[in-house]
Amino acid sequence: MSRLILVLGDQLSDRLSALQKADESKDVVVMAEVADEASYVPHHPKKIAFIFAAMRKFAAQLRDDGWKVAYTTLDDPDNSGSITGELLRRAEEFAAKGVIATEPGEWRLIEALQEMPLKLHMIKDTRFIASHAEFEAWAEGRKELRMEWFYRDMRRKTGLLMDGDKPVGGKWNFDHENRKPASEEITFSGPMQFPADDVVEEVLTLVDAKFRRNFGTLRPFWFATDKDQAQQQLDHWIREGLPKFGDYQDAMLNENRFLYHSILSFYINAGLLDPLEVCQQVEQAYRDGHAPINAVEGFIRQIIGWREYMRGIYFLEGPDYTARNALEHTRDLPALYWGGATKMNCMAKAVAQTEAEAYAHHIQRLMVTGNFALLAGVDPNHVHEWYLAVYADAYEWVEAPNVIGMSQWADGGIVGSKPYVSSGAYIDRMSDYCKTCAYKVKDKTGPDACPFNLLYWHFLIRHRARFETNPRMGNMYRTWDRMDGTRRETVLKDAEKFLDRMECGEAI
């Protein structure tokens, strides 16, 4: 009797644990494009097209390798609309005795599989470096779950950038060298653009017909959709982008959407690239003298540090994590996040590039769109749903700790010891956005004052009782207290006026 082997849209790896447990001669691989997954948030059309095209190509590769694959396309008239529905349908069709599944990356789907009336063997996702048990053991009894300590354990475990038991270069972290504004011409030509082949074209037609109303531009579609193409993007970026990745990691520019970023998260998260192998290839570039330590260490820390840490937090904190709202923020997400007009150049640029590419880099996500939502007091659950929908690399295991934890401080300080908030001065230092903005970043009050300047103080004063005693924030409260009383009143009044105009739907 055969078993069903579930392969989800973000599990497209030959070495997936469920495939390794399977018997190629008897078992049936089940893959399905389903309405439930394609619409639990209004995903960006490029994200849906990427996942469907990569799924179809992965299914073809499995068939070539000798697997029996039962694949359901979205427009199949028998499509039941859900992953569990498809498993039940295929169980009957193949008289299967049970399902083997690699643990999905979202509680929602884990719970749905567990409730299904079929025998289920859910196994670990071995594409990650730290297992849940390892992360739990690391977290056990710690007062603070600081990423940096976890990261050092991951360096020791993987042996990446290690000389025996010592870090290469004599330091674990070279981040202080990585904060340069982009003042020079960018020499990286950006991600490779892959022309649409027949499989991609067919998917684009389907997605265009079914998801045209979702926020986001489908064409031109340039993503890699199989592991060979994803490897080409990795090689291209190691060659051209990696050497300066560290220096300009936090920079933002009007005319350059990608700077030196790798644009690899789509591919790693979907399974087209293995995170450890990516890091090994990046380390090799350092050992060959092609890239400096600050770039290589910085990149490897993002993957074996932040990426693994975020996953650890998501599974440690449990299914209610996305509902957390420590700062009790209740505002609706302003229409400008869905492309509505705004005079704030930084926000307009970050949203427009998100709409076009289903991509924005880390500092745009954290210090522009995330910062604004936090300062303005937007309900973190709305912010979470937006990020989950609009980025092609977004699955809850990685998106939620970044948004609920790092960006919105809605988990009360598990991920970040202080909220990531800043006035316009930070954006001005790290970008050229302010030069062409309708607002004036140097104005602290008045009709032209940068909204980030107004809202920054408004946020700090709203939450004074909570943050005044935070050792990393005390200085800001002392600065406020030294300000002239009338000026303080004007700042808060102007901030209130701005928020009222935003609530009324004005193009702020």
Ligand code: FAD
């Ligand atoms: P690079 O800048 O080239 O970084 C290299 C790699 O490091 C990335 O590909 C990614 O795999 C990893 N990485 C870097 N930072 C993080 C991080 N904080 N968490 C996890 N991995 C990281 N990343 C996602 O993969 N999915 C998300 O849904 C997501 N949502 C985010 C939401 C917010 C509010 C913030 C602040 C960050 C979010 N990130 C998310 C992290 C980060 O912004 C993206 O991984 C990165 O921008 C992807 O682009 P890149 O591949 O060019 O990354």
Ligand code: DLZ
């Ligand atoms: C994101 C996504 C989308 C849009 N569509 C599908 C799909 O039709 N079939 C599928 O197997 N997976 C899809 N995915 C990815 C899943 O939502 C993802 O596996 C879960 O959210 C767990 O991370």
Ligand code: SF4
């Ligand atoms: Fe953004 Fe303020 Fe600069 Fe305008 S002035 S781009 S709103 S930070």
